[in-house]
Each structure stands twice: as C-alpha cells, then as structure tokens.
Amino acid sequence: MLMNYGNAICEREWKVEETTPPGYSRVYHVHRGEVVYRDEHRSFSLKPGCLYLFPSATPYSMRHNPSAPLVCTFLHIDIFPAVLAQPIEIPMEGHDALHHLFLSISASIQGKDEKLMHSLVNVFEQYCRDRRLLQSPAGPVSDLLIYIAEHVNESLSIADLCGRAGYNEQYFIRLFKKNVGLSPHRYIISYRLKEAIKLLGSDATISEIARLTGYGDIKAFSRAFKNNYGLSPSDFRKAYAALP
Numbered sequence: 001m002l003m004n005y006g007n008a009i010c011e012r013e014w015k016v017e018e019t020t021p022p023g024y025s026r027v028y029h030v031h032r033g034e035v036v037y038r039d040e041h042r043s044f045s046l047k048p049g050c051l052y053l054f055p056s057a058t059p060y061s062m063r064h065n066p067s068a069p070l071v072c073t074f075l076h077i078d079i080f081p082a083v084l085a086q087p088i089e090i091p092m093e094g095h096d097a098l099h100h101l102f103l104s105i106s107a108s109i110q111g112k113d114e115k116l117m118h119s120l121v122n123v124f125e126q127y128c129r130d131r132r133l134l135q136s137p138a139g140p141v142s143d144l145l146i147y148i149a150e151h152v153n154e155s156l157s158i159a160d161l162c163g164r165a166g167y168n169e170q171y172f173i174r175l176f177k178k179n180v181g182l183s184p185h186r187y188i189i190s191y192r193l194k195e196a197i198k199l200l201g202s203d204a205t206i207s208e209i210a211r212l213t214g215y216g217d218i219k220a221f222s223r224a225f226k227n228n229y230g231l232s233p234s235d236f237r238k239a240y241a242a243l244p
Contacts, residue, residue: 001077001078001080002075002076002077002078002117002118002121003024003076003077003078003197003198004074004075004076004242005074005075005076005105005109005117005121005242006073006074006109006242006243006244007072007073007074007106007109007110008070008071008072008073008074008242008243008244009069009070009071010033010064010069010070010071010072010243010244011069012066012069013066014064014069014070014243014244015061015062015063015064016060016061016062016063016244017061018059018060018061019059019228020059020186020189020190020228021055021056021057021058021059021181021182021186021190022055022056022190022194023056023057023078023080023190023191023193023194024056024076024077024078024079024194025053025054025055025056025076025077025079025084026052026053026054026074026075026076026244027051027052027053027054027074027075027076027077027124028046028051028052028054028070028072028073028074028244029050029051029072029073029074029092029102029105029106030046030047030048030049030050030051030052030070030071030072031048031049031071031072031073032048032068032071033046033048033064033065033068033069033070033071033072034064034065034067034068035062035063035064035065035070036062036063036064037052037054037060037061037062037087038060038061038062039055039058039059039060039061039086039087040058040059041086042086042087046062046070047089047091049091049092049093050089050090050091050092051089051090051091051092051095051098051102052087052088052089052090053084053087053088053090053128053133054084054087055084055085055086055087055181056079056082056083056084057083057084057085057180057181057182058085058086058181060087070244072244073102073105073106073109074244075105075121075124077121077125078194078198079125079128079134080145080149081136081137081142081145081146081149082129082134082135082136083135083136083137083179083180083181084133084134085181088133098124098127101120101123101124101127102124104116104120105117105120105121105124108120137179137180138179140164140165140166140167141165141175141176141179141180143164144161144164144165144176145180145187147161147164148161148187148188148191149191152188152191152192152195152212152213152214153211153212153213153214154214155214156188156214158172158173158184158185161184172184188214189224189228192213192214192215192224193213193224193225193228193229195212195213196209196213196221196225196233197236199212199213200233200236200237200240201240206218206221206222206233206234209221209233210222221233
C-alpha cells in the first residue's frame with residue numbers, strides 16, 4: 001500500500017532518524033546528492049542512479065551533505081505482511097524496465113496523475129515480490145501478523161498470540177523476533193503507530209484514531225506517539241509534509 005510519495009530536492013536540515021523500525025519501506029530512486037545510510041550493522045553512501053529499498057523492520061538513520069542535497073523520486077510503501085530487515089541496492093543500469101517504470105512514476109507524480117501512479121506502484125510491488133526482494137515470514141508468524149492487523153483495535157496479549165501459534169512464550173518470542181526483527185510487543189506498538197500515521201492523513205479525529213489503533217484513551221495514544229515521533233498526533237498532523 002502506498003503511503004507517501006514525491007519528487008524531492010531535500011532541504012538543508014533533512015534527515016531520517018528511525019529509532020524504532022518504521023513498519024514500512026522507504027524506496028528512493030536517487031538522482032543526485034551525497035547521503036549516508038547507517039544502521040547497527042552497516043554504513044554506506046547512496047549512489048546516484050541506483051534504486052534503494054530501506055528496511056521496514058530495522059532502526060536506521062540517513063543524513064545528507066547540505067551542500068550536495070538528496071534529489072530523488074521517493075515512495076513510502078507498506079509492504080505488509082512482508083518484512084524487510086536490511087537495505088537493498090539496485091543499480092538502474094542493466095535494469096531498463098525498472099528504470100523506465102520509475103521514470104513513469106516520477107512523471108505521474110509531476111503530472112498529479114494519482115490513479116496512474118498507484119497502478120505503477122502496484123507493478124513495482126509485484127516486481128519486488130516476483131524477485132523475492134519482499135518475503136513474508138514463514139508459517140504461523142505470517143498468520144499472526146495478519147491476525148494482529150485484523151485485531152489492531154483490540155487488546156492483544158502475548159499469551160493469546162502464543163496460544164494461537166501453539167508455542168510456549170519463550171520459544172514464541174524467539175521465533176517471532178527471528179522472523180520479524182522485533183519482539184511481539186515492539187511489533188504491535190510499531191504496527192499501531194504506522195496505522196496511526198495513515199489515519200492522521202484522513203479526516204478522522206484523534207480520539208477515533210486512538211480507538212482504531214487499540215489505545216484505551218487519547219492520553220495513552222498521544223504519549224506513545226510522542227515517545228516515538230517526538231510530536232503529539234495533532235502537532236504531527238499540522239506539521240506533516242511529504243518528505244523522503
């Protein structure tokens with residue numbers, strides 16, 4: 001599902017700080033700029049002319065050189081129930097179909113042809129799945145991700161998830177974290193906040209969003225949201241801009 005998109009020339013202060021896994025994947029077709037990506041295991045510079053898929057299940061950060069700002073076509077895609085634990089780099093040279101697909105995506109953004117853009121993004125997602133760039137966790141873990149999504153507005157306990165998976169709690173938590181990159185508890189929080197960001201782009205009230213994402217009251221929702229994003233839900237909504 002497409003969450004955000006644009007053709008961007010980033011401002012001097014642009015940066016990405018995902019201190020917890022975002023739950024969705026950023027996709028950049030880099031045109032120019034000097035940008036460094038970092039996570040717990042790696043650090044590298046983005047290359048102009050390459051396409052990047054960034055993790056949905058790993059904390060990471062990115063910064064650019066303000067004197068050589070990032071210029072890119074970007075997408076934010078909810079790849080559920082797939083999980084991406086590490087970045088993927090695809091040089092566009094030698095991938096003519098992919099290169100022309102992103103030229104078309106960029107042109108549809110420029111022309112504000114939203115219907116065409118969504119169709120092209122669906123083609124890109126299928127391209128990624130066909131080449132196994134995006135894979136869903138195997139077996140019961142994948143089923144539980146779907147269960148969490150379908151019951152995100154309800155109370156979700158680890159004991160209930162363990163019972164549904166048929167495992168004892170200690171083994172279940174290890175299995176879940178191995179497949180998803182997060183503990184079940186952290187995943188549920190991450191999923192709820194990702195859904196909240198989607199809803200903040202709609203006309204839903206803050207109290208409705210709190211209810212739809214499984215929080216008992218606005219205070220609990222606002223506290224969790226601010227702890228993760230540094231802004232209250234209402235301030236986030238006011239300050240929101242389509243950024244890479």
